[in-house]
Amino acid sequence: MQEKYSFIEIEPKWQKKWLEEKAYKTEESSAKPKYYALAMFPYPSGDLHMGHVRNYSIADVIARFKRMQGFNVLHPIGWDSFGLPAENAAIKHQTPPADWTWKNIANMQRQLKGMGLSYDWDREVATCHPGYYKWTQWMFLEFYKHGLVYKKKAAVNWCPSCTTVLANEQVVDGACERCDTPVTKKNLEQWFFKITDYAETLLQDLDDLPGWPEKVKTMQRNWIGRSEGVEVQFALEGRPEKFSVYTTRVDTLFGVSYVVLAPEHPLVLELVKGTKYEEDVRAFINKMNGLNEIARTSTEAEKEGLFIGAYCLNPLSGEKLPIWIANYVLVEYGTGAVMGVPAHDERDFEFAAKYQLPIKTVIVPNDSEPGEKDKPLKAAYTDDGILVNSGSFDGLSSDEGWDKIADEVERRGVGQRKVNFRLRDWLISRQRYWGAPIPMVYCEACGTVPVPEEQLPVMLPEDVVFKTGENPLTTSKSFMETTCPKCGGPAHRETDTMDTFACSSWYFLRYTDPRNTESPFTKDAVDQWMNVDQYVGGVEHAILHLLYARFFTKALRDFGYLKANEPFQNLLTQGMVCMDGSKMSKSKGNIVSPEAIIGKYGADTARLFILFAAPPERDLEWSDQGVEGCYRFLNRIWRLVAQYESIIKETRKVPVSKADLEKEWANLDSAGKEMRRQTHLAIQRVTVDVGTRYNFNTAISTIMEWVNALYLYKEQPTANPLVGREAIEGIFLLLAPFAPHITEELWQGIGHTNSVHEQPWPEVDEKALVQDEVTVVLQVNGKVRDRIQVPAEISAAELEKIVVSQPKVVEWTQGKTVVKVITVPGKLVNLVVK
Secondary structure, eight states, rough: OOOOOHHHHHHHHHHHHHHHTTTTTSSSSSSOOOOEEEEOOOOOOOOOHHHHHHHHHHHHHHHHHHHHHHHHEEEOEEEEOSHHHHHHHHHHHHHOOHHHHHHHHHHHHHHHHHOOOHHHHGGGGETHHHHOOOOOOOOHHHHHHTTTTTEEEEEEEEEETTTEEEEEEGTTEEEEETHHHHHEEEEEEEEEEEEGGGGGHHHHHHGGGGGGGHHHHHHHHHOOOOOEEEEEEETTTTTSSSEEEEEEEEEGGGGOEEEEEOTTTTTHHHTTTTTHHHHHHHHHHHHHHHHHHHHHHTSSOOOOOOEEEEEEEETTOOOOEEEEEEETOOOSSSSSSEEEEEGGGGGHHHHHHHHHHHHHHHOEEETTOOTTTGGSSSOOSOOEEEEOSSGGGGTHHHHHHHHHHHHHHTTTTTEEEEEEEOOOOEEEEEEESSSSBBBBBTTTEEEEEEOOOOOOOOOOSOOOOOOTOOOOOGGOOOHHHHEEETTTTTEEEOOEEEEHHHHHHHHHHHHHHHHHHHSOHHHHHHHHOOSSSSEEEEEGGGGHHHHHHHHHHHHHHHSOOOOOOOSBEEEEEEOOOETEEOOOOTTTTOOOOOOHHHHOOOHHHHHHHHHHHHHSSSSSEEEHHHHHHHHHHHHHHHHHHHHHHHHHHHHHHHHHHHHHHHHHHHTTOOHHHHHHHHHHHHHHHHHHHHIIIHHHHHHHHHHHHHHHHHHHHTSSTOOHHHHHHHHHHHHHHHHHHTSSSHHHHOOOOHOOOOOOGGSSOOOOHHHHHHOOOEEEEEEETTEEEEEEEETTOOOEEEHHHHHTTTTHHHHHHHHHHEEEEEEEETTTEEEEEE
């Protein structure tokens, strides 16, 4: 074995060997239990960043650990390779998106291999490969067959910079999540996935995911937004039409003093047509079209409204109510109409005060004084209480009133109880080129026709022109012009492509059968591996990818293609990598290149630091000193092994039976027994930290302490070579998932011919954990005065007798009275004196 640790020689050597021998290829069939370990696949932007290093190192430790525990592990990698950056690069550099993407993939493949990640590279997928997006298109057609796809004209989120539509989930604080440009509204014909059909099960089944972080489940619950209420019909005065309002506060129905319609509500222009209000209403609508949803509904935004000159009738009291339009009501949420109850809603109170609309109290506190119902309010009263000014319902509690009024609404046929969701259908149309083409054609004779499965994939054309603000697919005549699959007549293709999240909503299923050309996967393969046992990725995907993947899985289950109800059994959301308190980013100029760190210190050091610096779910503060420290630790292990190498090789020459080993352990001196205790205590702690809690930082810390103990033990004149060998080999085995190259090299350096990564995870010898002696802390009035070694099995009474006779205890208690003795067996004795 070399004297000096040279990662520059070691790491490429083992990476080459692992790849050539396909060391991490998943067994197709095995008697071992299965384990599916997966990190969210990357977008091939060109270079890995430290967030990637953290994400993939975490998943790799889990995969390696599970293999050593005897599992048949599926640990694949792929590329989420469609998306706007490739198209923008095409515009900027006049490079085809495919060329830019595949070049980046090749570079990032090289970087991932340089990290020593234990992927089954034979299962690699890329969403931009026709062999993959053929099946994304197939998924679209399956959803279409089952009524989960539809097209409609809608006011959609439009990013003027990316010149494409965005789903609601892709709008963050009113701006495009990718480029931060303020989002506007635009009316377009768009394709939607009917995710709302699964709203209830998506919500309820979160309770079946104890292995998910509570914060992610809360984010999904809030986004789905289930509420129980009543949909009430309001009749228009002097007209036959009616409109509906959904309310969760039907107990306040008698307190309605006005109704607000969304400016885009289809009734609005009908009601003002030919009236003196029409011009102002149209101007108001145009103004609203230029604002995004966040700007209109923010609690900080000023509430703006306009009376449209029309009235409706309260369905129970018959009271005549003015109809307004306002910025805070959106046509795509609920029914596009809300009832204004200013006495009991803060937003309505603010609006009514601004426009001097009536404020009518219909609920008062339980302990209110007589006459409270007629007093003017200084603020909205939003708590429960007693109904007043509500006709025959006066005197009921809020809960009773809610039920009784809901009953009356249903009895009169002017409404019904209804469960509502905040979740909207998933808008998947994108007016871009670099995505999976939507497999639909338009025929004058037949209308909208799906592309037959045998004609998939609908390939992306190459004869396109890339210009800012224009969908390149519309420039390709060869793509646009086609024949109708139904009648054979002339037709044209859909030019929208799918949201890239459609591609990433099922990739984990494709990994189970990635080379299948007849179907996206076989049922046997997908049922063998699903669901993913451990998923690792960023919390920023809580209401995007993670929600969509759950929807796809449940739909495909219902179609009969798989058994799994949820895609990911356990979820670990790693924190960000920060520098000087801020997330690493190019714009902040605080990027640390993984390649630079690996080039200077090696992949094992980079992995070790990124896992040691913080628990995985927390943000990690970058530290050059921390990297140096991890590098020094690996060198320290190398030097330790160099000192032990000859001893270990000697002990390996003569095989020792299990019985002989038991005898050897029984006859060890106290130092040898303590070293063995340290070894098996480390095995116990690391097994729990890695296998249960994913506290990799404390696992590495335990190994570091263990190495320190071994350094001290080897200086003992009676150091037992078998104890040293057991400890050294144990260190390699426990460190192997974290630092795979150095442990592989050292394992073979001490005489082994097989791979350290193929060894079984070490088991704890419970006998070794039993201590003959323990260190007990001696305190007087809570302050430490001494430490003594005593037999581990000593009784409390015997311990107290020994303690009171210790010189330092005598010194601190002389002339005083011991009023209390507090004993924690095996740990401390505290004498309380006066």
